[in-house]
Amino acid sequence: MNRGKSWIRVAAVAASGLLFLTACSSSDETASETTDTATTEEGATEEAAAECTELTPVSLQLQWFVQAQFGGYYAAKDLGYYEEQCLDVTILEGGVDIVPQTVLAQGGADYAISWVPKALASREQGAGIVDVAQVFRTSGTLQVSWADSNITTAADLKGKKVGNWGFGNEYELFAGMTKAGLDPANDVELVQQQFDMQALLNREIDAAQAMTYNEYAQVLETVNPDTGELYQPADFNVINWNDEGTAMYQDAIWASEERLADAAYQDTTQRFVTASLKGWIQCRDNAQECADIITANGSKLGASHQLWMMNEVNKLIWPSATGIGVIEPELWAQTVSVSLNTKNLEGATIITAEPPATAYTNQYAEAANAALTAEGLNTTGDAYAPIEVTLNEGGN
Amino acid sequence: MASTRDRISNGFVSFLWALAGIAIIGLMWELTKLIGTIIDLPFNTSNQAMPHIWTMFSAFSLPEVRGSDTTVFQAVLAASTYSLTLALGGFVIGVSVGLLLAIIMQRFLFFERGLLPFVIASQTVPLIALAPLIVGIGNQISFGPIQWSTTYSVMFIAAYLAFFPLSVGALRGLQAPSSTSLELMRSYAATNNKVLWKLRFPASIPYLVPALKVSAAAAVVGTVVAEISTGVRGGIGRLMVEYARETTSQPAKVYVAVFGAILLGLVVAAAITAVDVLLTRNLPKKGLA
Numbered sequence: 001m002n003r004g005k006s007w008i009r010v011a012a013v014a015a016s017g018l019l020f021l022t023a024c025s026s027s028d029e030t031a032s033e034t035t036d037t038a039t040t041e042e043g044a045t046e047e048a049a050a051e052c053t054e055l056t057p058v059s060l061q062l063q064w065f066v067q068a069q070f071g072g073y074y075a076a077k078d079l080g081y082y083e084e085q086c087l088d089v090t091i092l093e094g095g096v097d098i099v100p101q102t103v104l105a106q107g108g109a110d111y112a113i114s115w116v117p118k119a120l121a122s123r124e125q126g127a128g129i130v131d132v133a134q135v136f137r138t139s140g141t142l143q144v145s146w147a148d149s150n151i152t153t154a155a156d157l158k159g160k161k162v163g164n165w166g167f168g169n170e171y172e173l174f175a176g177m178t179k180a181g182l183d184p185a186n187d188v189e190l191v192q193q194q195f196d197m198q199a200l201l202n203r204e205i206d207a208a209q210a211m212t213y214n215e216y217a218q219v220l221e222t223v224n225p226d227t228g229e230l231y232q233p234a235d236f237n238v239i240n241w242n243d244e245g246t247a248m249y250q251d252a253i254w255a256s257e258e259r260l261a262d263a264a265y266q267d268t269t270q271r272f273v274t275a276s277l278k279g280w281i282q283c284r285d286n287a288q289e290c291a292d293i294i295t296a297n298g299s300k301l302g303a304s305h306q307l308w309m310m311n312e313v314n315k316l317i318w319p320s321a322t323g324i325g326v327i328e329p330e331l332w333a334q335t336v337s338v339s340l341n342t343k344n345l346e347g348a349t350i351i352t353a354e355p356p357a358t359a360y361t362n363q364y365a366e367a368a369n370a371a372l373t374a375e376g377l378n379t380t381g382d383a384y385a386p387i388e389v390t391l392n393e394g395g396n
Numbered sequence: 397m398a399s400t401r402d403r404i405s406n407g408f409v410s411f412l413w414a415l416a417g418i419a420i421i422g423l424m425w426e427l428t429k430l431i432g433t434i435i436d437l438p439f440n441t442s443n444q445a446m447p448h449i450w451t452m453f454s455a456f457s458l459p460e461v462r463g464s465d466t467t468v469f470q471a472v473l474a475a476s477t478y479s480l481t482l483a484l485g486g487f488v489i490g491v492s493v494g495l496l497l498a499i500i501m502q503r504f505l506f507f508e509r510g511l512l513p514f515v516i517a518s519q520t521v522p523l524i525a526l527a528p529l530i531v532g533i534g535n536q537i538s539f540g541p542i543q544w545s546t547t548y549s550v551m552f553i554a555a556y557l558a559f560f561p562l563s564v565g566a567l568r569g570l571q572a573p574s575s576t577s578l579e580l581m582r583s584y585a586a587t588n589n590k591v592l593w594k595l596r597f598p599a600s601i602p603y604l605v606p607a608l609k610v611s612a613a614a615a616v617v618g619t620v621v622a623e624i625s626t627g628v629r630g631g632i633g634r635l636m637v638e639y640a641r642e643t644t645s646q647p648a649k650v651y652v653a654v655f656g657a658i659l660l661g662l663v664v665a666a667a668i669t670a671v672d673v674l675l676t677r678n679l680p681k682k683g684l685a
Contacts (some may be wrong), residue, residue: 094625096528221645300638301461396459
């Protein structure tokens with residue numbers, strides 16, 4: 001008995017001694033490497049890799065299933081950008097009833113992707129979350145109508161049957177109509193819209209809500225029974241809320257406010273934001289590759305639909321004069337103003353009070369931009385040009 | 397009693413009736429579409445909203461995504477199989493819990509009075525409110541190396557729906573023996589456990605089997621709804637949502653997934669019927685229950 005115990009003790013001492021030695025030697029190596037290569041681009045990543053003894057496990061909650069809308073995160077994971085930052089990222093897919101910012105606030109995930117107005121509403125109800133990177137600059141929400149209906153501005157919606165998704169997805173539309181001098185409750189006939197475009201195609205409604213990267217593509221993947229060809233963009237008019245001035249910030253990376261007080265989580269957040277934004281830069285320059293990564297991750301969307309989505313999502317991010325992920329105060333103010341002042345049919349606004357300045361921070365996105373620029377990457381996309389995507393029937 | 401053979405031939409006849417029923421539904425579907433082209437019905441009967449039966453069947457053989465070797469049908473079959481395993485897991489858990497509750501409630505009147513209202517109240521909680529809650533709580537649970545996954549949440553929800561019909565049915569069954577039978581057992585000085593095994597369980601079978609059927613159906617519905625709600629990958633619920641997104645351009649595709657869900661329900665119902673035949677083979681066929 002006794003002998004056995006002392007053996008264990010000896011072994012433990014030996015092991016800890018060994019650990020100590022290896023720790024010393026590896027930090028020595030790091031130090032010398034840093035001095036050698038500090039000026040070169042690879043220096044930063046090599047140093048991170050050398051320090052990285054164990055990957056930090058991190059989980060990210062998405063709003064929906066795997067699709068090109070989340071291309072940057074999947075690219076960062078599959079191309080090893082997260083690993084470069086010493087992170088082991090688990091991407092949690094969303095579902096019909098999964099509210100990412102709630103999952104984040106409950107501690108079910110370390111980070112979440114959410115639209116800003118919805119997240120601000122949750123924040124007001126007590127979810128302690130902070131926007132740490134505003135990935136999408138512009139809004140992807142459209143109001144699509146038949147070309148022969150001649151609806152080109154929000155004012156033209158007067159007296160029409162206007163489809164909307166409700167559940168907090170209708171505020172840009174309502175704000176747009178209000179701005180154009182219409183009363184959403186009386187001047188238009190509002191119709192609760194399904195998440196497909198059949199009601200518009202069957203002319204049950206005059207204008208339908210659509211995301212540029214999804215529902216609008218679905219329309220253009222459908223065969224026009226009159227011509228036997230796919231519907232063309234010329235068959236439709238779209239109202240773009242970015243042009244109408246009522247657009248709201250959409251996909252952003254949210255972190256836990258409470259945990260941001262902790263230095264370790266701050267560090268993880270920085271690494272997570274940097275790697276994620278690097279993924280988005282990769283997807284800007286390699287849309288096809290990113291679309292393929294998404295499909296390889298189990299998306300059931302057709303190939304042309306996937307590529308279309310990737311391309312349209314890129315258009316929502318680039319060009320970004322302030323650098324990717326950095327929140328622009330005017331656009332934030334516009335989002336807050338619409339959230340604060342637009343009443344829906346029930347007379348409710350998204351939020352009742354201005355969110356505090358701590359609801360977002362540019363600290364992480366700006367540092368990420370600096371680091372990525374130092375790596376030689378272009379973080380503003382000033383020369384960005386979208387690709388041409390040809391949709392096939394059914395998105396295949 | 398040549399009953400087993402009778403039942404098999406009866407089963408064959410009812411199978412034919414079921415086929416006829418399906419054919420009639422199909423005919424009515426097409427008839428509705430036809431009427432819709434002549435007069436204005438209050439709902440949309442276009443090929444977009446109500447695809448032809450043959451369009452639905454032709455969608456079976458479409459490739460799932462372009463260039464893939466799997467057809468939609470194969471994908472639906474695989475998803476149904478996966479959902480079946482989840483439903484089965486939920487069913488087994490639900491039935492075990494339900495049975496245990498029924499035994500406890502039967503043995504102690506105190507528990508019947510105290511527990512039954514909660515058992516009933518449990519079913520009034522809407523599933524869509526429950527699902528995110530369970531996922532949210534579940535994400536924070538881990539037993540040593542085993543981390544809770546959303547798959548367990550789906551099973552939990554299936555079990556949550558499945559335990560109720562069984563516990564109520566089993567309770568009634570366990571209470572079914574007549575006082576004469578119970579007095580006889582008492583005169584043998586049988587212990588409570590003996591009474592349970594020798595008298596109450598056999599007597600409860602006519603109540604248990606229908607309860608099992610309802611529980612199994614509930615487990616399937618629970619699984620599919622929970623999959624839709626939580627977006628768990630691999631099952632038929634998720635596939636329905638994925639295909640439903642393509643209804644604008646390929647309206648028939650989602651119906652293949654619906655057929656898959658129906659198939660799932662039928663397989664489970666058939667399995668329970670087989671259990672029924674097995675359990676009730678020694679019981680008189682008429683005049684009970």
